[in-house]
Amino acid sequence: MVVSQSSAVKTCDLLAGGKWVSSKATEFSNVYNPSTGELIAKVPMCKADEVDMVVQEAQKAFPAWNDTPIVERTRVMYRFKGLFEKHFDDIARSVSREHGKTFAEAKASASRGIEVVEFALGIPSLIMGECMENIATNVDCETMRHPLGVCAGITPFNFPAMVPLWMYPIAITCGNTFVLKPSEKVPLTSMLIGELLEEAGLPPGVFNIVHGGKDAVDGLLTHPLVKAISFVGSTGIAKYIYEVGSKHGKRVQAAGGAKNHIIIMPDADMDLTVQALQSSAFGCAGERCMAGSLAVPVGEAAEELMPRLVESTAKMKVGRTDGDVAPDMGPVISADHLKKVRSLIDLGVKEGAELALDGRDLKVADAPNGYFLGPTIFDKAKADMSVVKEEIFGPVLSVVRVETIEDAIKLGQECPYGNGAVIYTNSGKTARQFKRYFNAGMIGINVGVPAPMAWFPFTGWNASFYGDLHIQGREGIQFYTQQKMTMTRWFDSKSSGKFQDPIWKSKNTTK
Secondary structure, three states: OOOOOOOOOEEOOEEEOOEEEOOOOOOEEEEEEOOOOEEEEEEEOOOHHHHHHHHHHHHHHHHHHHHOOHHHHHHHHHHHHHHHHHOHHHHHHHHHHHHOOOHHHHHHHHHHHHHHHHHHOOHHHHOOOOEEEEEEOOEEEEEEEEEOOEEEEEOOOOOOOHHHHOOHHHHHHOOOEEEEEOOOOOOHHHHHHHHHHHHOOOOOOOEEEOOOOHHHHHHHHHOOOEEEEEEEOOHHHHHHHHHHHHHOOOEEEEEOOOOOEEEEOOOOOHHHHHHHHHHHHHHHHHOOOOOOOEEEEEOOHHHHHHHHHHHHHHOOOEOOOOOOOOOOEOOOOOHHHHHHHHHHHHHHHHHOOEEEEOOOOOOOOOOOOOOOOOOEEEEOOOOOOHHHHOOOOOOEEEEOOEOOHHHHHHHHHOOOOOOEEEEEOOOHHHHHHHHHHOOOOEEEEOOOOOOOOOOOOEOOOHHHEEEOOOEOHHHHHHHOEEEEEEEEOOOOOOOOOOOOOOHHHHHOOOO
16 A cells, blocks of 8 residues: 555655656645544645646546547446445545544445446446437438546545545546545545556556645646546635636536535424434534535424434534444544634624534543534524534534524525525425425435435535536536537539439339
């Protein structure tokens, strides 16, 4: 392995042209185990020259990979799937170690990632063009999809395996080469997977890794050989990626942040709702763009919901995720992020939200240096409060009580984001009204986290997405390919450009 799982602190290498290369960078970022605060690796902050070197290697590999039959490209991905499954627990442990997810959460996220590989195995049938014979007199027309060239992915810290897997299996199987810039907070899992792609027989230069921060990102956004950029992260950065990448002539799909609403109607099954709401709000320590961070009980639903929710959530076990005992929730990603989330909780108290469950004083006895925060619940929050408007990206749930479903829908219309929204109800009429009018691209009905499986696109709206073609599904194939249309007419060389009746027609003409 390029980066070992041992206790020794390693420096991450770049993957360029099939070789693991030591960076010449002079600045490095630290990678910590969030459960313990232990330094586990160092990541080079690459500049534009090293970005260029990696992109050039990807460009060199593109012509041969483009000419590789799509069935052969798919077979490489099939072998990769087998290796991924063989090393599944190793990948999940890597995710837990560098991000802090529980082992169960890490395995679940890796499973969702491998679904994209399974989707990519069907690309030979999904990428087919269309054909029409005799669209005009003796003229046939057809379309085919062609890869773009070098594509790049810039991925966040919260899903070290899953989010990159949203991108490169589709891009590579479609015939592109790929440069991945993983988050500098969680580079190790991507490097482990890079080794598996090599072992699967992917030719050198088809998949590459460059490390870094803003300089590396800007190097990709402005590089003339990079044709497309895929990004997942915060809204501010997504907007920047879209604007700069588009300015430099690239296709861009940039998924941003969210404030996902969960509507609870009085007729909902409260036991199931509490369980799902707790999982949605506090799973992965709330560090996911599909987290249900805003609960909206309607009418009398609040009186039944809140006591059950607070009582159940208070029993959640929070602890280190790198040991033998499995907690319900792990740490947040870093000391700085812990400080940020705490400050937003403090602000919520100052603005007058009722703190129904306070996780700020949580201590984990066997991990005093870990980045832990207990589940936190605000009740009776108002629409103009920071804890309602801002994406906290931590284990914090805000509750806004409303009187009617129309009030809940109006609250959603006022939200600048638009990733996901969920309703818990047994009324088909109410569910249909919610599905039709709520201002979000991914809707759940009695489903806690409405994140689509690989066969459907991740359809964020508003400030949750910048671009035209979304990540995953058929839109992902469209994003990583471009159509070519061909019209064909063949003349009879003996007819001076004129068409003659076919023989069969002349022989069968009746007198």
